Amino acid sequence: MQFRDLKTQYEQHKFLIDSAIQEVLDSAHFIGGKQVKELEQQLAEYVGVKHCISCANGTDALSLVLMAWDVKEGDAVFVPDFTFFSTGEVVSFNGATPVFVDVDETTFNIDPNKLKQSIEKVKLEGNLMPKVVIPVDLFGLPANYEEIEKIAKQYNLLVLEDGAQGFGGSINGKMACSFGDAATTSFFPAKPLGCYGDGGAIFTNDDRTAELLNSYKVHGKGINKYDNVRIGVNSRLDTIQAAVLQVKLKAFREYELDGVNKAYELYNQRLSNIVKTPFIPDGYYSSFAQYTIKLDSKEQRDSLQAKLKENEIPSMIYYIKPMHCQQAFSDLEFEEKDFEVTNKLCDTVLSLPMHPYLKEEEIEKVCDVIIGFFNN
Template identity: 65%
Template sequence: MEFRDLKRQYEYLKSDIDKNIQSVINSTSFIGGEMVSHLEHDLAAYVNVKHCITCANGTDALQLALMAWGISEGDAVFLPDFTFFSTGEVVSAVGATPVFVDVRTDTFNIDINSLEEQILNVKEQGKLNPRVVIPVDLFGQPAEYDEIRRVADKEGLFVLEDGAQGFGGRINDKKTCSFGDISTTSFFPAKPLGCYGDGGAIFTDNDELAELLRSYKVHGKGINKYDNVRIGMNSRLDSIQAAVLLAKLPVFMAEEVENANSIAFKYSEELKEVVNTPVVLNLYTSSWAQYTIQLTNQETRDGLQEYLSECGIPSMVYYQKPMHRQGAFEKNGYECNDDMFSNTKQLCETVLSLPFHPYMQDDEIDIVCCNVKKYLSSV
């Protein structure tokens, strides 16, 4: 059993993927070109924003957004304590200070009360200038953007949506990657919409920001890449990755998000009596980057993971260590302690992500659920 079966997906889409890749090879246009322009148009139309700017990966997408706003030393950027390292890494990369915020235990997303407390703490300390909040659409579900926007507007903060795991999710009919002043996503192969290497994209309705982002991603170019008007970076999506994504996007829109939600529902129906299953808020739709359960304690979680492995069932722990405990942030310059992040601490000790992808069969779901129940009935 695969944790996320990309082989099965490829077999289903093989004809279109192979055709698109061969088209790029025949054209010998490997960077930029028609495939990339076509993809940017289709992604912007799907998300319903004016501009989509593709780039090399989701981490670069976040950093480019911060660069476009001029975020730098002395600025505070607020982000969840329970997320992947890159969300905080990019803040430090531009010289700013990441300020971590606790999350909800039911949705795994940023906790509004904790966000407000951390903003107040920064203002009271008086060392940093609050500038940006980066909500993460963790495991596929959008963050609570109405409340986040309320806080951001009150405090004068930019909203940078990290939709790396959330592409395809919705609140009502509004899609993920349309909630931020700038929004980003990742096309890492295991993401809801993934390519066959690294890739990312940035979304915005702001014309000036879009122009800046296109400059920053190609060495700070002016009228062309040999006219350099600012210090940028080299972050371009290659044409073969665009070809793969163009083949996948129609099926992602028409089938995969719906299939993922159907599979998640089956998992939850089978497991709701024995573990804490993921909560999706009313009027929210998740794209289910991961299906993540919570056990009662770390010993039970670790035991279940070991048992599943013995049964040939892969599982993953996202995430084992809170962001504020990462060694890279030891000299962060912002004072915090474990008491600020009780929910994150609990999640790091109890979460377990089960095999999940839009091509799972009912018998595979049954095998996973039966073994989860079997183990838990014995402890």
């Protein structure tokens, strides 16, 4: 059993993927080939925004937006404490200060009430200028953008949606990666829409932001790459990756997104009375980058993971360590009482196998082992 079955996915689309790659090889346009622009147009249309700017990876996508917004030393950027390191890393990389915010215990996403408290605290201290909030669509579920955008407007903050795990999700029909002032996603292979290497994209309706992003990602180019009007980086999506993504986007839209949600329903039918299963608010739709359950304690979680391993069932813990406990942020000052939910989640969450090609009998096996664990 695979945690995220990329082999089966490739076998399903082998002819189309091989043909798409071969077309790039035949053209020899490995950087900036037509497939890159075509993919950007397809992604923008799917998400429902004016501009899609592809880049080398999801981390660069976040960093590029902060560059375009002139986020720098003295600025405060609010980031959920329960997420992958890169969301906070890019803030420090651009010279600003990440301010970690606890999350909602049911959705795992940034808690709007605690966000407001954190902004007020930063303003009261007067050392930093509140500039940006980066909500994360954790495990595929969009954050509470209705409340987040209200708060951002109240405090004049920019909103950068980190949709690395959320691509394909939605709120009342509005697609993930269309919220806030700009949004990003990752095409890391294990993501809901993944390529065969690294890749990322940025989404925005703002013409000026798009113009800056297209400059920053190619060495700060002006009219062309030899006309350099600002200091930028080298962050382009390879043509081969774009070609692969074109094939996979079609499958994602036609049935893969439905497939992971069917798996979610099957898991819930068996497990909802056994463990705390994922909570999806009314009107929300998740792309299920992960199917994550909660246990009562670290001991129980670790014992269950060991039992699953005994039965050759892979599982993962996202995330073992809170952001505020990462050594890289040890120079920042925190109060542990501000992160009660995140600290608890890091000790009690466990992610089960989840992908569009998961067989019903495989889900039954996982559930049988979990139910058996609690019945012994």
